[in-house]
Amino acid sequence: MELNKKIVAIIIILYAATAFLNLGKMYLRHEEPRRAIIALEMNYTHNYIAPTVLGRNYYKKPPLHNIIIAIFFKIFGVNESSARLISVLSMFGIALLIFLAIKEIVGFEAAVFAALGFATSYIALIQYGMLAETDMFFSLLVFASMLCIFYDRILLGSFLTALALLTKGFPALHYFYLTLFGWYIYKKQPKKIFSKRVIGGGIIILSIFFGWLLLLSKGDIHRFNLALGFLLQASGSRVESIQHIFESLKHLIIFPISFFIHGLPASIVFLFFLNSDFRANFKESITSNSKISSLFYFSVISFVVNFLIYAIIPDGRVRYTLPLFGITALIYGIIFYVYEFNEAVNAKKYSLYVLYFFIAVFAVALLFDLEFLKTPSIMEISLALVISFLFIVLIKKTQSNSLNLLYCVVASGLLLKLAYAATYESYLYTYYTNYRGIASKMAKIILHNNPRYVMTDGGNLRLFFYLERDLKMQLHPIKNGKNGIIITRNPKRVKTVINSFSLPDHIYYIGKN
Structure with missing residues (x-):
């Protein structure tokens, strides 16, 4: 059964409403104030090359992310929404890239599922897509550069890597080059590693990065070395933590579980592999369709070579692997494609159970906790109930298990976001100092x-x-x-x-x- 494009449009509108709802309500937190101060001082001093915090030079992160926030401050005013806007738009951008990258390979419905699977994930819609931090914008650039490798656009990928390097520093390099080397080795084309395009791409990256450092230093070699040293230290500190074998092994076990949780609700589709019939059909799809096979092995290779870095290091955090959630979404698309032809799980029944649960939770909150009616949380509760009833209607009218799976994942992601905003985030708003x-x-x-x-x-x-x-x-x-x-x-x-x-x-x- 084909997915109605009008329904897709409604889902996108609901998604945008959920993402932008109360975007500027919460005070700046975590690393957000630092990013906002740098952007604000850029506008005050008209110096967009050298980041400063309260007038002091800040070399731990390059300036590109802050420059964009500074531009948004000028356009939309100096406020929390303007500071966070680049992260929301980057989240939308990654979802769009996922859809465009695989639509011709797995089909429209599977591409929509993959894109929305990423867009409604916990790490995107609740965490870093809503914060004025570098992670989501960096992930957009890195993910785009990795897709360029798959589609053999090495020079464009190198340029995007240079921009990622100017956003968060040296991690951009391992994402691009480990993926590039792993893919060429898998394809038995190791000579391409030394091709003119790869070397030319490397020159582009070095030219842009060291060009910024030269502008920053203004010919002062001490300042040049200081900035380079801070960037190296910021990246190198992540690998200095390997001291105890036990801690490393413990992290290696826990880290994949944490990654899976941060990918929910869409990551639940990986549990389909527990079904033997689904595994057989998945294997058949990989072996019989060369395009799907190529996409699958590229996704696996690019994921593994980069994921292992942060899985092995005890101080590795899931946020450092945010670009890999885009790669994981490519696999969601393949899983959905296979599920369309082998509906191993009764998605309709379980989808309705999930939505009935959300309705019960929000209804209890609305009926028995009248304090909600006196706070802005009434907006989140009301929107959540509208979304719940809308998707229940869609699921009841749809016979296709695959489409019901899509509806369930999207609805669950939106409702989790609204539940988080109405409860925990509202609590933080009243708890934090004004x-x-x-x-x-x-x-x-x-x-x-x-x-x-x-x-x-x-x-x-x-x-x-x-x-x-x-x-x-x-x-x-x-x-x-x-x-x-x-x-x-x-x-x-x-x-x-x-x-x-x-x-x-x-x-x-x-x-x-």
Whole structure:
């Protein structure tokens, strides 16, 4: 049974609504404030080459991701939604690439399943697709560069790798070159490793990367070495953790399980391999269809050679493998293609069970916890119920198990996102300190003193992002003999204390020197 394109359009609209709902509600957290501060200071100083944090040089990450956030700040305003927008768009971009890459190989329905399987995964829709961090944009560039290898567009892949290198540093290289070498060796074409296109691609990568370093250093060899050293240290610190064999073995076992969980709900399709009939049909599809065979082995090779790096290293995190969730989605497409012809599991029955469960949970929340009605969570609850009932109708009207599987995976991903937003994220919003409000009060006090120069010795970056935004100026390191306003955790650093603010981490003093 063919998937109705009108239904696909409705699913995309619901997906976009879920992704953008309350995108800017939560305060910046984790590494988000740092990325936002760098972007904000780029706009203040008009220096888009050398990242700074509170006026101090920051060399641990190259600037490309921050440049895009800075552009969005100029277009859409300085706020959380603008900072996170590049991650949401990158998530959409990866899903679109998945669809376009395999549509002609596995068909429209399977390509839609693969794309939405990635787009609704826990790691994308709940985690890094919603954060103003480098991971999702980096993954878009890396995943695109890996697809270029499959489609033999090596120079374009090299250019995308160079951009990924300017986003998150040296991990971009292992994703591209390990995939390239593994694929050529599998195809018994090792000589291609030394072809003109591969060498030319390497020159493109080196030229763009070292060109940025030369612009950054401005001819100062010390600054050049310092920036290069920080980038090497940031990447090398991940492999310095192999000290105890036991910890490494423990991580090697747990890491694949964690990867599977982060891929839910779509990763559940890997359980189909427990069915012997499905395994037989899958093997037959791989051996009888050369295009599917090529896609499958490329996906497996590119996944294994890169996944093992982070599976072996005890400090390897699932977020470091985010590009591989795109690769995994290619395999989702193949599994769905095989499932269309061998519906080994009654997806309709289990899909309805899942949706009835979600309806029960959201209905209880709506009926018995009236506090939901007094908070913005009512939006998430209402949308969740609409999605639940809509997909129940679709599933009941559809006889195809494969389409019901698609509906179940998409609905589950959207409903998990809404449940997370309505409960845990709402809790975090009330739990976190209101840095927006505190920064606004601090900014009014500082601006009342008509400062030309504001200095700080650092502290909570959440606070300082909102403070720089409200002051509409860059903060600088404290300099002896420099007159201006000082924000510090050490009252001895100011001659006259104007005001103080007590925060969970420290008391911050505003004063003059």
